[in-house]
Amino acid sequence: MKWVIVSVEDKGHKVDRKFIVVMVLASVLTVAAFVVYLYPGRGVGYAPSQPIPFSHKLHAGERKIDCKYCHTSVGRSAHSNVPSLNVCMNCHQHVKKDSPHIKKLTDAYNKGEPIQWVNVYVLPDFVYFNHERHVARGVSCAKCHGNVQEMEKVYQANTLSMGWCVNCHREQKPPAPIECSTCHR
C-alpha cells in the first residue's frame, strides 16, 4: 500500500492549519500521557524507588556478598525471600551505623516495624514461578534478573512475558516442561 499525502489546501478545501496543529499535539500528548501513566510494572526498565536506597551494586558487586546470603529460601522454596531485618542487622549493627539510611533501618528494627519494599519483579497472580527448580537446574540469577551486581537501583531486566519464559524452556536440553500446569494452577 502506498501512502498518499494530501495537502490540506488541495481541492479548495480550506482547513484551519491551527486546528490541525492542535489536533496533532493533542494526540501526541494523549499517547504520551498513557505511556507515562502505564509505565510502572510494564516491562523492562521498571525501577521503583525503595524506602531505603539499597545498592545491589555495592553489596553484591563490590563487597561480593553471595545472593543466597540474604535471599536464603531461593534454593528451597518456590518463593525467593526478601531478607528479614535481622539479616540486615547482622552486619549493620557494626557497619556504617551513622549513615542516615542505616539509622532508619536500625530504627525500624528496634521498633519491630517491617520495611515495605516495592516489588520489582511482579508476576500475575495466576503464574506460579518456582525459584528452587531453576536454581537447582543451574539457571543463574542473572538469566532473569540481569546483572544485579552492577545495579545501583534494581530494575526489571527482562519482559517476564509468557513467550520469554517458554522460549527459554524450549531452548533447554532436554527441554524444560512447557505444559500449562507447569506454571498455571
Add this chain to the structure above:
Amino acid sequence: MQEQKQNTAPKKYWLSLNEYKTPALSNAHTKGEFLELPEKMADELGVNRRNFLKLMGATTVLGSLAGCTRRPVQKIVPYVNKPEEITPGVPNYYSSADPITGQGLIVTTREGRPIKVDGNPEFPEGGKGIGLTGQATILDLYDPDRLRMPKFKGENVPWEIFDREIKGALDEGQEIAFLTRTTHSPSIKRVMERFRASHYQFDPLGMEHMHRGQQESYGRAVLPRYRFDRAKVIISIDADFLDTMITPEEFSRQFISTRSLDGDGYSKLFMFESAMTLTGMNADKRVSIHPEDHLHLALAIAKEVSRLIDRNIDGLGESFSIANVAKRSEVEEDLIKEAAQQLVRNPGQSLLMAGGVGAKTEYAVAVQNVVNFVNSALGNEGTVIDGKEMTSNLYQGSVEQVERLVTAMNAGSIDTLVVHGVDPLYDLPSSLGFEEALRKVKNLVFVGTYFNKTARKAQYVAAESHALESWGDVNPSNYLYAIVQPTISPVWNTRSFLDSLIVWTGIAGNSPPEENSYEMVRNTWRRVKDEASAPGDFEDFWVKGLHEGFFDGAKNQNKDRNSGLIKARNFSSGALKRAVSTAGSLRPYRAEGTYTLLVKPSIALRDGTQSNNAHLQEIPDPVTKMTWENTVSLSPKTAEALNVKDGDFVNLKNSNAAIELPVYVQPGLRSDIIVTNMGYGRVGGRITDEIGGSAQSFLNTIDRIVTHVASGVKITPVVGKSRALANTQEHHATEGRDVSFETSYEEYLNAPESGIVHHLKEITNLWNGHEYKGYRWGMVIDLNKCTGCTSCVMACNVENNIPVVGRDEVVRGREMHWIRIDRYYRGDAENPEVINHPMVCQHCEDAPCETVCPVLATVHNDEGLNQMVYNRCVGTRYCANNCPYKVRRFNFYEYNQPMNGKMEYPIPLSKNPEVTIRSRGVMEKCSFCTQRIEYAKNIGKREGRRIGDNDLQTACQAACPTDAIMFGDMNNGSSMVAQQGKNPRSFVVLEELGIKPSVSYLTKIWNRTPSEEHGDSSHH
C-alpha cells in the same frame, strides 16, 4: 455408530421424583446444560437484539478502557525477625485436636496462617476422617461474624475492663455454676475445680438414653466403644451411625472395613429406620418403621433370639411375637425373623444397635435395655461392644443435669451462671423452663464465638478464640490424650475458655498456679505422663506429644486399643423387665389425621453450632440434596394427599409448637412420618440469621429424655406460598444414561465383573492418542467404600478456593463444587434403594471439552491431566455444554470476591495461595489438585526420585474416611491405581462414548440375596 452389545439389561435409576414420574429428558433440569439461559434473562430484562448490540458496543469500548488500568504497585513486607520454621512458599504441618469431637488433626499452615485441616491418619480412634464439620472448621476461624472482643452489658470493652467488671460475679461468696457442652479436656476440668462451683453438662445431640441404658443394664453409665469392624451382621433400629451418631467417621471406617472383598466374608447391614438417612442408604436391607415401634421391634427380635438360643425369658409375652409386632409395625414377618436369625448365626460377631438422636423417643432407655440384652445374650458384649476399657468420654452431658441446674436456679441458689459452648436458650427444649429460671440468676457469663440468643441475655460476653488459636487438650476416650495446639495468634481480640478461666481464678481470690493455658496444658501433660508411668524425660515426652499429636496410655497399661479381648459385663435382668413393662404402657403416637415429626440432625449442620459457615450451608445434604435451608420432608403419598409439591409452604402444628416450612418430597418415607432438620434458625451471624426455621420448639423433655419425635402434628398447606428450592439433585443430571454399576456379593463371588454393562465393544477413534512418558495421573473410586458422606466435597472446597454462590444461585444450578455426590434411587418411590456416586472431572484422554474450546483454554498435558487455564478462558462455555459428565462450573459472577472485587477481611487469609482465585467469566473444574502434583514433583526432583503413592494425595482422597478415593501414577505398576486397573470390578462411566476417562470406578457390592433385589430386576 457400532451396534450396541449388552450382556445384561441395565438397571433403571432415577435422581428425583420428577424423573421417576416423567421419563428422563423431559423435565426442565435436563433440557439444557445451564438452567437459566442468558437469552431468557435478556427477555425478562426487556432487552431486544438491537439494544443488545448497542450495549455490546458500549461494553467493548468500556472494556478496552478498563483494560488500561495502571497496574498496582505491590509491596514486599518481610519479617523483622523471621521465625526459624517459616519459609515463604513452604507449608508447615502441625498436629492438633478438635476440642469437641476430640479427633486428632493435621493443620496445614502457609506463612503462619492455617489454610487446611485434615484428620491425623495416625490417630488411634477416628483416623483421618473428620467429616464435613471438621473439614469446614478452617472457615469458622476466618468468619468475619465471630465475636471480636469481649462485651460488658452489650458494650465492647477491652479485656482489662471486662476482667475488672467480672470480679464481682466471680468473687468469693458467689455461688457459681458452669453449664457447658461435654468437657473432656483435662486442663479445663482441672481449672474448673478451683472455682467452688457446680458443673452441668449438656449436649444438643444428647446421648443420655444410652448412658441410662448402660446404667440400668450393666450398673455403670458409660458410653461404650462400638467396634463395627468386628461385626459381621449389624441390625440397626434407627441408629444412624454413619450420619451423626457419636463418632460417625470412625464408625464409617470400621463398617467399611467389614465390606472388604479381600477378607473372608462380607458384613450385612439391616436398617429399620423412620427417616431416610445415610446409614439407611448404605444398608443392604432398609425397612421403614415408625419410632413408636422401636421397642416392640427390639423385643420381638429379643424374643426370637432367645427362642433360637434356647433361653427362656420370662415376661416376653405374645404381644411381642413376630406376628403381632409385624402386624403392628407393618414390617414383614420374615424380615424380623431374618434379622434375629442373622444375629444368632453370628454370636460374638453381630450387633443390634439403637439410639439415633433423630428418632429419640421418651422410651429410648427401654430400647437400649433390650438391645443390651440381645448383645449380651449373643456374646457381642465384650467383643463388638467395649463398655469397660476404651469407653468414650464424649457426650457425657444429659438433660437430667440441666433439670438439676434449673431447680437450683429457681431456688435462687445460683448467683453466677457461666455458659460455654452451648446456646441453652436455643438448644434446650422450652419445657425445661430454663429461660424463666434464668431470671433468678444475678450474673450470666457467656463464653463463646457468636453473639447468639444466650449471649444477648448475658451481662458478660467473653469472646472465645477458635480452637486453632488456642492451647488446650482433649481426652476423647479412655487413656487417649491429645494436645490442641494453636497455629495462628488470635485473629480478633479473643481469648480461649481455658485462658479466661485461668485469669478468673486469679480474680476469684486463688492465685493461679499457672500463668496461662500453655503452662496449664504442659502441667496436665506432666500428669498424663505420670499417670501412664511413661519413661523418659518430660521435654521429650512433650515434644513427642506435639509432634505425633496424641498419647495413647493404653500401651503403657499393657492394653491394646485395637485388638485383644475385652471383658464382658454382666447384664442385669431387671433392665429387660423394666423394658417389657414400659412396652406395656406406651403413649400412642399415631392418631388419625396427624403425623409424627422427626427433628433430625443433618450431616452438614449437626446441632447447628457451625451454622454460620456458608460452605456448610451450601453442601448438598447427602440424603435430600438440599442446601441453604431446612425443609419438611413428606412421603410422596402424603404430598399427594395434601396436594402439595416441592417448595410449597406448609404449617406444622401440634399442642406445643408450630413452624412454617417449605415441603420437600422424600422417597422412602412412611406416609405417617415427616422429617425436618435441626440446627437452623440460630442467631449470631449474617448467614445463620437469615436461614431456615428453628424446629427446636418441637423438642420435648419427657422422663429425663429430650425427645426428637413429636406426635400429633397437623399439616396445613399455606395457600399460594411457594418458592423454588435450592436443591441440587436434578442439577447436572445424567439423563438416564448408565452411570453406576452394582451387584450382589453372591453374584460377585460367581463372577467378579458382574453388574457391569458394556455398551460397546470397540470404538473407532478419530484421534491419535497421547503418549505419556513420565507420570500418568489417574483416579480410582471404589463405590463399595463410598458411603456418600460428602467430606470430600468440603475438603475440595477448602483446598481449591471454591466460592460459595448463595441460595439464589444454587436455585439456578450454579453451585461451584468440583466434586459432587450423585445419589441415584432405584425401585419404587415408597421404598427405593440408593447408590451414591462421586463425580469429578474424568480427565478424559480424548476429552470432548478440549476439542470445542476456541481459544485452547482447556488442553491435555503429557501426564494425562485435562488442564484448565483460567487466564486463557474467554467464557464461551462450549466445554461445559460438551461435557458428558457435567463437571464443569462457570463463574457467572465474581463469586469469590463479591464485594466489588474484594473479599471481606479476614476471609482472604483462608485462601490457598497455591490456587488461583478465579474471577467472573471463566470456567473451572476439578484439576486433580494439580498444585499438589507440582509440589510433590518438586520434592521428587529435589530428591532425584520418582514420586509414588506416599508423596501425593488429592484433597478429596485425604479427607475420605473410608479410603474410597485412590489417586496416583498409572505408569507406575506398583501404584494403587495401576493395581486397581486390573480389578475385575473396574469400569469407566459412559464407556460407550470412547473418550477414555482417567477416572475409573469399582462396582458397588450389596450383601443382598437375589430375592431381596427389588425394583427393576430385569437383569436376572
